[in-house]
Amino acid sequence: MKNVYMPIPLRVRKIWVESDDKTLRTFDLEFVNEADAFDYMPGQFCQLSIPGKGEAPFGIASSPTEKGFLRFTVNRVRVVTTALHYLEEGEVIGIRGPLGNYYPVEEFRGKNVVIVSGGFALTTLRSLAVYLCDPANRGDYGDITLIYGARRPGLMIYRDELEEWEKKDDISVHLTIDEQVKGWDKMVGFVPTVTKEIAPSSEDAWVMLCGPPIMIKYTLPVLTELGFPPERIYTSLERRMKCGIGKCGRCNIGPKYVCLDGPVFSFAELEKIPEEI
Numbered sequence: 001m002k003n004v005y006m007p008i009p010l011r012v013r014k015i016w017v018e019s020d021d022k023t024l025r026t027f028d029l030e031f032v033n034e035a036d037a038f039d040y041m042p043g044q045f046c047q048l049s050i051p052g053k054g055e056a057p058f059g060i061a062s063s064p065t066e067k068g069f070l071r072f073t074v075n076r077v078r079v080v081t082t083a084l085h086y087l088e089e090g091e092v093i094g095i096r097g098p099l100g101n102y103y104p105v106e107e108f109r110g111k112n113v114v115i116v117s118g119g120f121a122l123t124t125l126r127s128l129a130v131y132l133c134d135p136a137n138r139g140d141y142g143d144i145t146l147i148y149g150a151r152r153p154g155l156m157i158y159r160d161e162l163e164e165w166e167k168k169d170d171i172s173v174h175l176t177i178d179e180q181v182k183g184w185d186k187m188v189g190f191v192p193t194v195t196k197e198i199a200p201s202s203e204d205a206w207v208m209l210c211g212p213p214i215m216i217k218y219t220l221p222v223l224t225e226l227g228f229p230p231e232r233i234y235t236s237l238e239r240r241m242k243c244g245i246g247k248c249g250r251c252n253i254g255p256k257y258v259c260l261d262g263p264v265f266s267f268a269e270l271e272k273i274p275e276e277i
């Protein structure tokens with residue numbers, strides 16, 4: 001019988017620095033044994049582990065439509081994330097997953113999708129955007145709009161890719177930074193303000209909203225004003241986790257386990273647990 005606590009070996013194929021302050025790094029990882037490869041959906045996460053350091057949860061930034069690798073973007077915080085930042089290409093780490101639920105791509109099939117994000121929370125939303133824009137899926141969805149903000153250009157993740165997306169006509173991309181800096185010719189202002197300015201139509205549209213708590217707090221009323229009901233606004237929650245599979249009780253919010261019932265929740269679900277929003 002498969003031991004659900006046993007990590008699978010993954011080799012680091014490629015690493016690059018995402019942010020100019022070097023706190024964010026992206027890792028492309030490949031399975032050491034092809035037979036261990038698993039299917040996943042946008043929004044799911046994995047537990048990455050380094051022997052002697054520990055294990056921590058990270059959202060999958062690659063899309064299931066991208067074959068042969070798994071991508072994660074890691075913000076350096078303390079023990080595990082620092083150890084990940086010290087990894088070199090070719091080294092082997094452990095992974096458990098895929099864990100948790102995913103963005104409700106079946107429910108919003110045929111609808112318009114608005115993705116709103118700030119900082120490095122774009123990770124699993126990148127997975128979603130790539131998945132939706134894949135030629136195999138794009139025809140199943142209406143307009144796709146991305147509103148993404150960072151404090152300054154150097155803290156924006158996936159910059160090269162975002163520039164490519166700006167040129168595409170199957171996704172409408174709006175990038176913003178907090179304050180004007182030399183050379184920046186896109187939008188300026190906080191994500192809630194920019195969302196209000198762009199005013200995506202709420203008709204037949206769903207929102208996936210991930211970012212720092214302050215961004216969520218001020219964007220939510222804007223979305224409500226635009227007519228999005230809480231049933232059609234989804235977010236991904238982060239909580240401290242241990243087992244990742246609903247056994248240890250470390251990650252609960254009210255009666256829900258973030259690792260099992262989430263991390264993706266609608267605001268209609270979260271409203272039933274008032275202290276969480």
Ligand SMILES: Cc1cc2nc3c(=O)[nH]c(=O)nc-3n(C[C@H](O)[C@H](O)[C@H](O)COP(=O)(O)OP(=O)(O)OC[C@H]3O[C@@H](n4cnc5c(N)ncnc54)[C@H](O)[C@@H]3O)c2cc1C
Pocket residue numbers: 045054056057058059060073074075076077078079080081082123237238239240241263
């Ligand atoms: C579902 C999920 C997806 C995530 N996706 C990503 C991702 O894509 N990229 C990324 O960089 N990080 C992500 N995180 C957060 C990441 O798991 C933590 O930053 C990491 O566990 C910190 O480990 P550490 O050993 O470096 O620091 P620790 O020593 O464990 O913690 C350092 C500080 O971070 C806080 N912290 C630890 N874990 C969490 C957590 N899960 N949520 C909030 N605060 C925490 C602690 O309270 C402490 O203050 C995700 C978390 C969850 C639950």
Ligand code: FES
Pocket residue numbers: 240241242243244245246247248249250251252257258259260
């Ligand atoms: S992390 Fe153990 S129950 Fe969620």
